[in-house]
Amino acid sequence: MADAPRKLLEVRELTMDFGGLRAVDSVTLEVCENEIVALIGPNGAGKTTFFNCVTGIYKPTRGEIMVHPPGGQSRKINGFKPNRVTEMGMARTFQNIRLFQNMTVLENVMIGRHCRTRTSILGAIMRSPGVTREERETIDRAYALLEKVGLVDFADEFAKNLPYGAQRRLEIARAMATDPFLLLLDEPAAGMNPQETRELDELIVRIGKEEGIAILLIEHDMKLVMNISDRIYVMEYGKKIAKGTPQEIRSNPKVIEAYLGEGEEDA
Amino acid sequence: MDYFLELFCSGLTRGSIYALIALGYTMVYGIIQLINFAHGEIYMIGAFVALIVAGVLTIYGFSGFSILILAMLIAMIYAAAYGYTLEKIAYQPLRNAPRLSPLISAIGASLFLQNYVLLAQTPDFLPFPQLVPDFAFMEPIAHIIGSSELVILVTSAISMVALTLLIKYTRMGKAMRATQQDMVMARLVGINVDRVISVTFIIGSVLAAIGGVLVGSYIGQINFYIGFMAGVKAFTAAVLGGIGNIPGAALGGLVLGLAESMAAGYISSAYEDVFAFGVLVLILILRPAGLLGKAVKQKV
Numbered sequence: 001m002a003d004a005p006r007k008l009l010e011v012r013e014l015t016m017d018f019g020g021l022r023a024v025d026s027v028t029l030e031v032c033e034n035e036i037v038a039l040i041g042p043n044g045a046g047k048t049t050f051f052n053c054v055t056g057i058y059k060p061t062r063g064e065i066m067v068h069p070p071g072g073q074s075r076k077i078n079g080f081k082p083n084r085v086t087e088m089g090m091a092r093t094f095q096n097i098r099l100f101q102n103m104t105v106l107e108n109v110m111i112g113r114h115c116r117t118r119t120s121i122l123g124a125i126m127r128s129p130g131v132t133r134e135e136r137e138t139i140d141r142a143y144a145l146l147e148k149v150g151l152v153d154f155a156d157e158f159a160k161n162l163p164y165g166a167q168r169r170l171e172i173a174r175a176m177a178t179d180p181f182l183l184l185l186d187e188p189a190a191g192m193n194p195q196e197t198r199e200l201d202e203l204i205v206r207i208g209k210e211e212g213i214a215i216l217l218i219e220h221d222m223k224l225v226m227n228i229s230d231r232i233y234v235m236e237y238g239k240k241i242a243k244g245t246p247q248e249i250r251s252n253p254k255v256i257e258a259y260l261g262e263g264e265e266d267a
Numbered sequence: 268m269d270y271f272l273e274l275f276c277s278g279l280t281r282g283s284i285y286a287l288i289a290l291g292y293t294m295v296y297g298i299i300q301l302i303n304f305a306h307g308e309i310y311m312i313g314a315f316v317a318l319i320v321a322g323v324l325t326i327y328g329f330s331g332f333s334i335l336i337l338a339m340l341i342a343m344i345y346a347a348a349y350g351y352t353l354e355k356i357a358y359q360p361l362r363n364a365p366r367l368s369p370l371i372s373a374i375g376a377s378l379f380l381q382n383y384v385l386l387a388q389t390p391d392f393l394p395f396p397q398l399v400p401d402f403a404f405m406e407p408i409a410h411i412i413g414s415s416e417l418v419i420l421v422t423s424a425i426s427m428v429a430l431t432l433l434i435k436y437t438r439m440g441k442a443m444r445a446t447q448q449d450m451v452m453a454r455l456v457g458i459n460v461d462r463v464i465s466v467t468f469i470i471g472s473v474l475a476a477i478g479g480v481l482v483g484s485y486i487g488q489i490n491f492y493i494g495f496m497a498g499v500k501a502f503t504a505a506v507l508g509g510i511g512n513i514p515g516a517a518l519g520g521l522v523l524g525l526a527e528s529m530a531a532g533y534i535s536s537a538y539e540d541v542f543a544f545g546v547l548v549l550i551l552i553l554r555p556a557g558l559l560g561k562a563v564k565q566k567v
Binding site for chain 1: 433436437438439441442444445448449451452453454455456457458459460466
């Protein structure tokens with residue numbers, strides 16, 4: 001990267017305590033434009049807690065979360081409610097799938113447009129031309145996103161009836177419907193078979209490189225991580241123990257000891 | 268046969284009022300798992316506002332249907348404001364408290380509103396004018412179903428259809444369903460959950476006010492205490508249908524109304540409450556989740 005890349009997310013010394021337990025200990029991390037960044041580490045390292053702090057589910061004990069939206073005001077977002085964080089332009093998915101199970105696939109994506117649309121109840125009753133147009137646009141956008149993740153044929157199916165891999169992709173489509181500049185994916189490949197993982201791999205790269213959405217992902221599948229990440233952060237026991245390119249991480253003795261040593265054996 | 272039809276119609280009328288109020292209970296429960304005990308009071312306040320407005324309008328020489336429409340609109344606006352404020356003051360600060368706390372707060376709010384109306388108005392029953400004129404076209408069947416009953420049935424049906432459409436097709440309706448299924452996730456897709464909850468309270472309160480006005484005009488008298496019994500019955504209807512389930516609330520209301528009406532007509536009006544709650548117990552023994560409720564496993 002020749003000229004200094006523009007930072008999107010800048011987390012400084014983030015600490016999260018639960019009573020006496022320090023789940024995240026002074027972690028500093030940044031994500032720049034057009035980057036795919038991975039956050040790895042053994043189970044219980046505090047990766048998901050880190051995500052929860054960044055997306056407003058937890059209020060961090062200490063530290064600073066700065067967001068620099070492209071073409072917007074930089075903001076410190078500590079203590080923002082999740083819906084404000086999403087409005088700022090950061091969307092996430094979950095390790096255990098959290099779709100709106102009793103809504104259709106299309107509705108799940110449409111609901112992602114909620115914070116980008118304005119129609120009030122009164123407007124919906126009056127059905128002004130503006131409302132109809134907005135509704136049309138929402139549906140069109142939702143279909144376009146379903147097209148991208150390959151779920152158009154399932155649009156009217158209930159989310160709960162989709163196969164597992166498809167539910168994961170639907171979660172990504174729903175997150176993208178909020179127009180994020182940064183997508184946080186929590187173990188998107190968990191529970192997928194190799195074929196599905198390969199497709200997901202392609203999907204993430206496509207989102208990152210073609211749509212220009214930066215990606216921060218937690219993942220255990222090392223092949224996927226090494227394939228697609230520009231940079232990798234490694235956490236263990238709440239602390240950041242390494243950062244660098246996939247090559248650097250692969251050869252970092254601390255990482256090998258903490259994580260990869262185990263990971264490669266069972267591969 | 269005529270006697271049965273008459274009972275049937277009056278049962279439907281009662282039932283649709285219960286259903287209107289039950290919708291408010293069930294919607295709020297569906298979203299924040301709270302039994303809003305003050306909901307019956309909103310219904311009572313709706314009736315009082317309509318009575319005052321109707322009185323004023325009569326002085327100014329308005330008549331018949333225009334009074335009904337205006338009184339109902341203003342009652343709806345007032346009830347919406349009360350519902351909104353109630354949620355902001357009594358429930359929102361307790362959003363993350365243990366579940367018992369908002370429940371106690373709800374009982375407190377209910378007592379507060381009752382006594383507020385008692386002091387501000389009167390402890391006595393007030394006569395409520397009949398706002399629905401006797402339609403000429405109803406003459407031939409007036410011994411089976413009266414004009415007021417017809418208006419109640421039609422208004423309730425319209426309200427329930429409107430609510431269903433709103434929830435199914437509008438942007439806010441989708442947000443409500445999403446919030447009901449997973450509040451944290453709803454926030455994460457950018458839904459302002461606090462606003463969704465406010466809107467839910469407002470819609471429930473508006474429906475309760477519609478019920479209050481219609482019942483006032485139908486029965487012909489109101490006092491500060493009418494919200495209590497109506498609230499208990501509507502809550503029963505909501506549980507009967509499966510609390511949290513919107514079609515269930517409507518069905519529960521109708522079943523309850525019909526059961527009461529039949530018991531009063533064929534046995535004795537002294538037994539109508541016994542019968543109503545008997546039906547509740549029976550259904551809960553056979554179907555613990557209510558008529559249309561699904562037995563959901565507790566989320567971990």
